[in-house]
Amino acid sequence: MVDTVRVRFAPSPTGALHIGGGHTALFNWLWARHTGGKFILRIEDTDRERSTQEYEETIMSGMRWLGLDWDEGPDTGGPYAPYRQSERLSLYRETADRLLREGKAYREGEAVIFKVPQGVSLAFDDVVYGQIQMLSDTLKDIVMIKSDGMPTYNYAAVVDDHAMEISHVIRGEDHISNTPKQLALYDALGWERPVFAHLPMILGKDKKKLSKRHGATSVYEYRDMGYMPDSVFNFLALLGWSPGDDLEIFSREEAAQMFDLSRVIKKPSVFDMDKLNHINQEHLKKLPPCERLALVEPFWREMGLPIDSHPREYLEASLTLLAGRGQTAREAAAYSDYFLDFGPVKERYESIEADGAQLEVLRRFNSELLALPEWNAEAMETFSREWSAANGVKMKDLAMPLRLCLTGMKVSPGVFEVAEHLGVREVRRRLEHYGVLQA
RNA sequence: GGUCCCAUCGUCCAGUGGUCCAGGACACAGCCCUUUCAAGGCUGCGACACGGGUUCGAACCCCGUUGGGACCGCCA
Secondary structure, three states: OOOOOEEEEOOOOOOOOEHHHHHHHHHHHHHHHHHOOEEEEOEOOOOOOOOOHHHHHHHHHHHHHHOOOOOEEOOOEOOOOOOEHHHOHHHHHHHHHHHHHOOOEEEEOOEEEEOOOOOOEEEEEEOOOEEEEEEHHHOOOEEEEOOOOOEOHHHHHHHHHHHOOOOEEEEEHHHHHHHHHHHHHHHHHOOOOOEEEEEOOEEOOOOOEOOHHHOOOEHHHHHHOOOOHHHHHHHHHOOOOOOOOOOOOOOHHHHHHHOOHHHOOOOOEEOOHHHHHHHHHHHHHHOOHHHHHHHHHHHHHHOOOOHHHOOHHHHHHHHHHHOOOOOOHHHHHHOOHHHHOOHHHHHHOOOOOOOHHHHHHHHHHHHHHHOOOOOOHHHHHHHHHHHHHHHOOOHHHHHHHHHHHHHOOOOOOOHHHHHHHHOHHHHHHHHHHOOOOOO
């Protein structure tokens, strides 16, 4: 009997790894890791027209990106190899011949077709959906081997799940109606059935099955938008499942430990970008500086910023200063460009807006600020508060123009912290450029 | 059309007959903090689709209605 859990993710290499596919893979992975079982990757490349080696590789790297490692697969091999259906043709052939000999299947053209017995109740107990039953009379005969010699999905999946000793078939709910067909096959072959667990679908905002129309659907698009794999993992795990308490931000390991198939719900869930953003921000905040830098760096590079002319410590500190600003790595990169270069600042603002009298006040203030014996945020703030009180000028009217000159933005971390981090020389350079220092 | 599935705040989840005039999170609004924006803290808005049962008692069980979804390929 089934003593060890063996689950599989069985994508067809006809496209990149989808959010839906990632969700299915994730739940299989969680169950395997939770139970100490095996997670198997099987490539279902029986569609000669659409399957490609490139897609197979993208799917695998997509899974790696999400942190879903597999124990057996086409690249790693394993005791049930090969793991690519196109390499298991003889198995399908032999099994089909057997059914042919037993009179349970027939030929039509080059194809082999399974004759569905009539009047049979095909029922199974789904781990998440419960008892599901269908009468065999509503089923048409099932094509097992196509005219091109390749097996069909419903047939190959049964043969392989049996041969690979899969204990739990965990897949999307759209496969519920396929299950009775596969049940008929298991019965005809005299094979023991695996346990079935169907997962609720992921829907778009319009409550329709998630598709290209809904925007980004491949997991890679999320990476390119600046989402962390940990966040996408966390977010996907929360679709159709929850640990039961109010814990929402967790790691892969924590999820694997808490996960249980019996806690998966039936209701389809809507993909909510706002929630993903929030989860990403939470994970971003937890990251140590060096890892955050690694995440943001590609986006800075993409923006053409001079990364290599700054020490790593400086770059890390720049991001630490951001403290929760930005929900994605891409946003964090955009919010911090002024730390790396003066260029973007100048592009945003040609000059500050101030009339003659205001300008004179700013010139005096900035000049005195630059003359401070100690160049740190605390000293600058103390000085500024005293100066503003003494001169009857609001802090705001001193800080905002300074912020504008240094960052080119109306929003930023505390402006004195920005100034400290930029360094007195750079601050002087920027203030001089805008003519807000005394001659 | 046939078959199957689903139904708690706008969204994601909690809730498995009494402790629920329903709890948390996101989003939204307001307040506090404050040199700005975030972050953080506090408050608010907001749902058991409807109708019948069963029961002393129903968000939870049963039936129906309505509304959604999936599948009906020699695609997977």
